[in-house]
Amino acid sequence: MKRAFGLIAAFLVCAVLCGCDFSIKSADSLMRAPELPGDYALLQKAFAASVDTSFKLKNPVSGDHHSAFVLHDLDGDGNEEALVFYTREDSSTVYVTLMRRQADGSWIDSGVAESPGTDVNSVRFADIGGDAAEEIIVTWSVTDIPANKYLCVYGSGPDGNIFTMATELYDMLYVTDVNGDGVSEVFIALRDTVDDEPLNYFKLLGYSAEYGLVSKISDVSVAPAAESFLAVASDTKGGSVRLFVDESTGNNIYQTEIICWDDGSKRLYIPKTVSDRPLSSFTQRNVKTLCEDIDGDGMIEIPSVVRLPGATRYDPENGVTENLYLNVWYAAEDDKLTDFKRYIDCSGSGYTFDFPESWMNLYTVQYDISKGSLEFYLYNDEDSTRGGLLFSLERETVSDAVDDDDDLDRYPVYSGNEYNYFAIITPAALEQGITAEEIIGHFAPDSDG
């Protein structure tokens, strides 16, 4: 009897599902949605019943959530709420319905909001309103106009419904507490191409208790516009938040725009040098390296490259000699960038070599990529010529290692799994005060060396 009842129940579920007027496509989407624990089937049924027409689920295409059903505890009561993204019948408008679970385990439709887009990009959660309940940040794109990307901030009110707190165009967004009041804001980077001279436009959105909405706190712009934004990082210096926006300016050139919060005037600003240039103009590089906190002290460093006068990168196999650039990590000060680390990237040869700023225009180098060696020379800044050899940094495979106990000019630098590195130091280097210890101090093997 029990078994028969089970079969009947299964038939009834089928009948209920088939009875609903949703398309085969939506049924497919429902079935393909990742299996979620617990009462997911109840949620699906309750949602389908609440829509009262055919619908098609829309899965977010990026971000942390990939199902059209997004479960998250918005109000922190220990019970997950559900967001469902979908289109109805023949319209491309995407809706988001908020479903809440009742004490008896059933789900009810708690409200619906419209979107400005036709595709869901990503869904994330943050307390923007400062009431401990989290807001929903959804990014949208428009199929026909891919450049039009929107973000919406949705709140859920005391009566449980869902409502739109902000709709903004954006290219990249970043959520953090910028103004230091303990509540997150939404920071937006946007390419503004409406005017003759396109701008990079940066905007801070925060909660306005007066209107119960999320609106503009401050904005700032700078020209020329980037071609695209890559990433945002932030740190806090002197009590004020700084935002580092990595961008592509086109032609494989990348740079970092720095935007700071001024706590006195409660505004964003773009720090400039004493000669009124934005700091970004000193961060241009031909490698797609992003800002990061390279030493883990909580402060962001900015990557760049600088030409080392007289320095070459020599590829004997192809007979090519190119200019050699130093890789630089800068720290941002108020109106300038200061060297944090400046080095020769010989990662193709298993190491990097720090090149102190005080060596600039005094010494230069040739990197032989086939031998993996660096030869350091004196450099005459006035007539841009290379002088005598100071020292060389060379390597040999471990299996070819020679007994070097008798070679007084040969100083071991590092022994790796594959290669031994050593320095040959001339009297000219010693005259310059360059010692084996200093050379060893500048050498850093790759992490897998």
Ligand SMILES: [Ca+2]
């Ligand atoms: Ca909840």
Ligand SMILES: [Ca+2]
């Ligand atoms: Ca804040």
Ligand SMILES: [Ca+2]
């Ligand atoms: Ca750091």
